[in-house]
Amino acid sequence: MSGIISESPTSAHPRNGMRSFLSRLNFSTQAGLAVLLLLVLAAIFAPQLATHAPSQQSLINQLAPPGGKYLLGADQFGRDIWSRLLYGARYSLIIGFSAITIALVLGSFIGMVAGYRGGAIDIVLMQMMDVILAFPSLILGLALVALMGATVTNIVIAIAFTATPAFARIARAAVMAQRDREYVQACHAMGFSGARVLFRHILPAILPEIMVMASLWMATAVRTEASLAFIGLGLAPPTPTWGGMVREGFENILSSFHLALFPSMAILLLVLAFNLIGDGLRDAIDPRMKDVS
Amino acid sequence: MEGQRILSVSGLTVAFGSTTVVHDLSFDIASGGTLAIVGGSGSGKSVTSLAIMGLLQEGVGRASGSIRLGDQELLTLNEAAMRRVRGGKISMIFQEPMTSLNPVQRIGDQIGEAIRIHRGLRGAALRKAVLEMLRKVRIPDPEQRIDNYPHMFSGGMRQRVMIAMALACDPVLIIADEPTTALDVTVQAQTLQLLKDLQRDTGTALLLITHDMGVVAEVADHVLVMRRGREIERGTVHEVFSNPRDGYTRTLIEAAPSLVGKWRGRPAAGQAVDVVPLSFRGEAAVLEVRDLSVRFPSYGGLLGRLKGEVRAVDHVSFAIGQGETLGLVGESGSGKSTIGKAIINLVPGHSGGVTVAGREVDYGNPASLGALRRDVQMIFQDPFGSLDSRQTIGSAIIEPMRVHGLASGKAAVSRMEMLLERVGLEPSRAGSLPHEFSGGQRQRICIARALAMSPKLIIADEAVSALDVAVKAQILDLMVDLQKEFGVSYLFISHDMAAIERICDRIAVMYFGEIVEIGDRDDVIGRPGHDYTQRLLAAIPITHPDQRGLRPPPANNSVPPRSPLRPVDYQSPPTRWDMMAAGHFIRRAG
Numbered sequence A: 001m002s003g004i005i006s007e008s009p010t011s012a013h014p015r016n017g018m019r020s021f022l023s024r025l026n027f028s029t030q031a032g033l034a035v036l037l038l039l040v041l042a043a044i045f046a047p048q049l050a051t052h053a054p055s056q057q058s059l060i061n062q063l064a065p066p067g068g069k070y071l072l073g074a075d076q077f078g079r080d081i082w083s084r085l086l087y088g089a090r091y092s093l094i095i096g097f098s099a100i101t102i103a104l105v106l107g108s109f110i111g112m113v114a115g116y117r118g119g120a121i122d123i124v125l126m127q128m129m130d131v132i133l134a135f136p137s138l139i140l141g142l143a144l145v146a147l148m149g150a151t152v153t154n155i156v157i158a159i160a161f162t163a164t165p166a167f168a169r170i171a172r173a174a175v176m177a178q179r180d181r182e183y184v185q186a187c188h189a190m191g192f193s194g195a196r197v198l199f200r201h202i203l204p205a206i207l208p209e210i211m212v213m214a215s216l217w218m219a220t221a222v223r224t225e226a227s228l229a230f231i232g233l234g235l236a237p238p239t240p241t242w243g244g245m246v247r248e249g250f251e252n253i254l255s256s257f258h259l260a261l262f263p264s265m266a267i268l269l270l271v272l273a274f275n276l277i278g279d280g281l282r283d284a285i286d287p288r289m290k291d292v293s
Numbered sequence B: 001m002e003g004q005r006i007l008s009v010s011g012l013t014v015a016f017g018s019t020t021v022v023h024d025l026s027f028d029i030a031s032g033g034t035l036a037i038v039g040g041s042g043s044g045k046s047v048t049s050l051a052i053m054g055l056l057q058e059g060v061g062r063a064s065g066s067i068r069l070g071d072q073e074l075l076t077l078n079e080a081a082m083r084r085v086r087g088g089k090i091s092m093i094f095q096e097p098m099t100s101l102n103p104v105q106r107i108g109d110q111i112g113e114a115i116r117i118h119r120g121l122r123g124a125a126l127r128k129a130v131l132e133m134l135r136k137v138r139i140p141d142p143e144q145r146i147d148n149y150p151h152m153f154s155g156g157m158r159q160r161v162m163i164a165m166a167l168a169c170d171p172v173l174i175i176a177d178e179p180t181t182a183l184d185v186t187v188q189a190q191t192l193q194l195l196k197d198l199q200r201d202t203g204t205a206l207l208l209i210t211h212d213m214g215v216v217a218e219v220a221d222h223v224l225v226m227r228r229g230r231e232i233e234r235g236t237v238h239e240v241f242s243n244p245r246d247g248y249t250r251t252l253i254e255a256a257p258s259l260v261g262k263w264r265g266r267p268a269a270g271q272a273v274d275v276v277p278l279s280f281r282g283e284a285a286v287l288e289v290r291d292l293s294v295r296f297p298s299y300g301g302l303l304g305r306l307k308g309e310v311r312a313v314d315h316v317s318f319a320i321g322q323g324e325t326l327g328l329v330g331e332s333g334s335g336k337s338t339i340g341k342a343i344i345n346l347v348p349g350h351s352g353g354v355t356v357a358g359r360e361v362d363y364g365n366p367a368s369l370g371a372l373r374r375d376v377q378m379i380f381q382d383p384f385g386s387l388d389s390r391q392t393i394g395s396a397i398i399e400p401m402r403v404h405g406l407a408s409g410k411a412a413v414s415r416m417e418m419l420l421e422r423v424g425l426e427p428s429r430a431g432s433l434p435h436e437f438s439g440g441q442r443q444r445i446c447i448a449r450a451l452a453m454s455p456k457l458i459i460a461d462e463a464v465s466a467l468d469v470a471v472k473a474q475i476l477d478l479m480v481d482l483q484k485e486f487g488v489s490y491l492f493i494s495h496d497m498a499a500i501e502r503i504c505d506r507i508a509v510m511y512f513g514e515i516v517e518i519g520d521r522d523d524v525i526g527r528p529g530h531d532y533t534q535r536l537l538a539a540i541p542i543t544h545p546d547q548r549g550l551r552p553p554p555a556n557n558s559v560p561p562r563s564p565l566r567p568v569d570y571q572s573p574p575t576r577w578d579m580m581a582a583g584h585f586i587r588r589a590g
Helices: A019-023 A027-044 A081-117 A119-134 A137-148 A152-179 A182-189 A193-231 A244-250 A258-285 A287-292 B047-053 B079-085 B107-119 B123-136 B155-167 B184-204 B213-219 B238-242 B247-255 B334-342 B367-377 B393-403 B409-422 B427-431 B440-451 B469-486 B497-503 B521-527 B530-538
Strands: B004-016 B019-030 B034-038 B061-070 B090-093 B173-177 B206-208 B222-227 B229-236 B272-275 B285-300 B306-319 B325-329 B349-354 B376-379 B457-461 B491-492 B506-510 B514-520 B578-581 B585-589
Touching: A027 A081, A027 A258, A081 A119, A081 A244, A081 A258, A081 B123, A081 B334, A119 B367, A137 A152, A137 A193, A137 B497, A182 A193, A182 B376, A182 B409, A193 A244, A193 A258, A244 A258, B004 B047, B004 B206, B019 B034, B019 B047, B019 B206, B019 B229, B034 B047, B034 B213, B047 B061, B047 B090, B047 B173, B047 B206, B090 B155, B107 B155, B123 B155, B155 B173, B155 B184, B155 B469, B184 B213, B184 B530, B206 B213, B213 B238, B213 B247, B222 B238, B222 B247, B229 B238, B229 B247, B247 B469, B285 B491, B285 B514, B306 B325, B306 B334, B306 B349, B306 B491, B306 B514, B325 B334, B325 B497, B334 B457, B334 B491, B334 B514, B349 B367, B367 B376, B376 B440, B393 B409, B393 B427, B409 B427, B409 B440, B440 B457, B440 B469, B469 B491, B469 B497, B491 B497, B497 B521, B506 B521, B506 B530, B514 B521, B514 B530, B514 B578
Parallel strands: B034 B206, B034 B222, B090 B173, B173 B206, B325 B491, B325 B506, B376 B457, B457 B491
Antiparallel strands: B004 B019, B004 B061, B222 B229, B272 B578, B285 B306, B285 B349, B506 B514, B514 B585, B578 B585
16 A cells, blocks of 8 residues: 555644653653753852862862762862862863764764765765774874863864764765655755755754764763873863863772762763663654654 | 355454454455455555454454454464465465565575475476466566566566465465556556456455456456445445445546547548647647757766666657646656656756747756746655655745745735635645645645746646545646636646546657657547557556456557667667647657
């Protein structure tokens, strides 16, 4: 019966309101969203939640264990780990969000143009992307940061640079799948310009796929930032970054493991939240997965 | 050949979850008999066949009642026993011969697998049995074809392979679910003939599931008409066609092409003319197409050199007058859709002259192209695919007006509402998304969108082919009404003779990229001059079982299909035309 179109309108699913979209997500996605929301709130209200200034040293409280005056203990300079974690969340989140936003916009644009125009433009653009993709993202980011210096802007640029090809690839594939659909042909037949077809009609159709990619890459960005900080290419001390805290805690891992444990868990939590959200979004969007559930 | 009862279904009810899709259905099929279950989409006819095969998705669809094959109750059989019934006693032929075969297995192996499992043959004996099956379904050169892969077969040949697989184990019952729907009409005629012959030889019972009353008239003994999961009429094929009791049955019967009786004999010998057939009806031509060719380059060899060109459309000329409808009919691959797309520059590599409303179109000039896109609109086959699923229908209708600067703001909105009303939709639904509408309603939206530009010509590419018969008739009527109101011309591209006959003033017949005959509807259908037109018309199913045997059996196409692949520097011979009557031309052979 595939050739015949049913006469009953498929009005079973109503217009996608935010509420109905949320209810379609499974439990793990909702959990991921909740964790992310908590971390964002913690970063925003860090000044209110912190018990100490993040860089305030106290020589008598070096390596203080958790509990008491220091909720999660103090590090080798006697700085409060809890407060540093809260402020560190700001850097992790800001770097992750800005890097991925830049990569998303830039990569999607390159991929969409490549997929839509095809031919020589496609080959040149995608070859460039493939060259970048050929480097492991951490090594490439490392080289860029080492070259330009470790500031927030440069770290964002480095991570955005490494993530761009992933978005270009997925946008290109999605555009190519849409390009030959009949509604796109109908748009051409009505004399719409290429830019109009691409950004007004094709973009909304492929955006969900790109958003899934974005949330999964957000986890990678957080991880890369932490890794850069861990190997000493992050923001200069005493800026509290999670990766930097793990590195500093490493020096006393045998005597006071909590120094490295809590920032590691924070990174784990954030990466896990992004991964849960990304997987859930993919399931909610992919019609094949919906049939199974 | 009516024999004992093969299949008897009684009180069959199928439910998916809380929705019952088949209500209390009962029927019998005798050996050698053919029962046709007819209905539109969603009538439950395919679900019935799946229930008989025991193929309802477990845990999702539940069947109750009784299905007896001989003296065996099928509904209570376990899966292992059911597997022996499937393929061994009941076999099935599906609609899509293109996708029902495994593309990476040889034809012989696929037929052989069924025989090996159910009859236990091996080695040389198996090969012999397969060859015999291929001969039975009249596949030429079976010794060579047995080792071919499915992509080397045409659609009709693949359906023969499917039939061979279905027959491989001498089933007592064959279920054919829309077996010819995906095939061209000439191939359909040959396939139906083959099915009938094979059934006569083997005495197999046949359960035919279809929406096409023409097919029913050709082969069925008994008819059961279904609608929304219920039987609404049944009887012998003669009873149902002569005295349909239900209005829905009548709609279905009327929807079949009624060309019998329109044939008025061979035309008088034509008169050679050396003009191109650019005649039209009315005062001025809206569209003139001269020597339109579309060529796709074909690359091959080690370094991908240009090997030749596929001539999808080769030197086609025609004209359409104001307020006139020209039907472009032909089989799949004949290039009819390519013509429509070439006119509005949707395919690369077209050459020739196109004149719209007296202005020659310059495809390199954006201004000229812009004017073309205002004057010529297109309606596509798939109303699901041709609307942007994320754009409200109101915005979809307004957008082209705004892009071309025809109307904006309030004027555009009020024109959009007027158009929605004209095509029979509530203007208040302008804010709805396409998925909230049915297929027919969506096609109405596409028509409204096309009319928004006040075009002079609308190209309708298989615009009603995907719709149910009753809806198809409504859309065709709407198109005729709108033509009267807006004075628009149509280029109506279709393989569906019934639709063409209903809406068109003139008809052009396409065959392998060329127009072989063009003329007034009554001339082309009544006095077809070209061999191919005659073959095409002869293949259209009859509309009443009484007409069986009245028309000559469809001749096997004696001319082997031509390859449209030509060398790069190939010059097609000049086309010469014979004029049969005023405005009725046929292409001269050779």
